[in-house]
Amino acid sequence: MPKWKSPLFSDIRNAIGDNVVFSQWKGRPFFRSYVIPANPKTNPQKAHRLTMNQLVKRFQSIMADTDVLAAWNEQALPYLISGYNLFVKWGRLSEISVAPTSGTAPLDVTLTYKCGVPLARAGLYQLKDSAWSIIKDAGELSLTGMVNLEDLPAGTYYWFIADTVTLKAGDTKPKAYQAITKWKPDEVNGETDECKCVVSA
Numbered sequence: 001m002p003k004w005k006s007p008l009f010s011d012i013r014n015a016i017g018d019n020v021v022f023s024q025w026k027g028r029p030f031f032r033s034y035v036i037p038a039n040p041k042t043n044p045q046k047a048h049r050l051t052m053n054q055l056v057k058r059f060q061s062i063m064a065d066t067d068v069l070a071a072w073n074e075q076a077l078p079y080l081i082s083g084y085n086l087f088v089k090w091g092r093l094s095e096i097s098v099a100p101t102s103g104t105a106p107l108d109v110t111l112t113y114k115c116g117v118p119l120a121r122a123g124l125y126q127l128k129d130s131a132w133s134i135i136k137d138a139g140e141l142s143l144t145g146m147v148n149l150e151d152l153p154a155g156t157y158y159w160f161i162a163d164t165v166t167l168k169a170g171d172t173k174p175k176a177y178q179a180i181t182k183w184k185p186d187e188v189n190g191e192t193d194e195c196k197c198v199v200s201a
Helices: 043-062 066-079 083-092
Strands: 014-016 020-025 028-033 095-099 102-104 107-114 122-128 131-136 144-152 155-163 179-181 183-186 191-194 196-200
Touching (some): 043 179, 043 183, 043 191, 083 155, 083 179, 095 155, 095 183, 131 144
Parallel strands (some): 102 196
Antiparallel strands (some): 014 020, 020 028, 095 107, 107 144, 122 131, 122 155, 155 179, 155 196, 183 191
């Protein structure tokens, strides 16, 4: 690669039109031809982008409370990132699904999960009719696994991988803002599946 030095431009970045891109590598400036980035829009890409979109929307919906946002930012300090980054990171590394997704009460279901939240603080939360409950508390999950739930009564259920530690002052778990993800990317169909089950009477 040709070397390039300029007494006028010691640090030049980004592109000039659609011809040349300037950047740095290990502190050394370089330039190259502009190339349109590949974006084949495969089904796996679509699935993970949709999941990421859902995680961002969830964070935005539960962080309107400044005390909750402060609690997440505090947990993120050791990682040198923001609470938003930590929430989304743990969400991207986790996934959860349920089978069957519907049936008649009393219904037995199986939850299958992959946990990206540190196991010492990870939990499994259930939301039914606006009521939160803990299915598995901190330290009770493995990196991947299955949980069988028996004799579910009628209702609409959602299950989340949650962080059981992040709490604002005065709160006790489970709280909605601790619940991170209820999604699993469907790489075959390019969708994201919600961990939801509707049990009819």
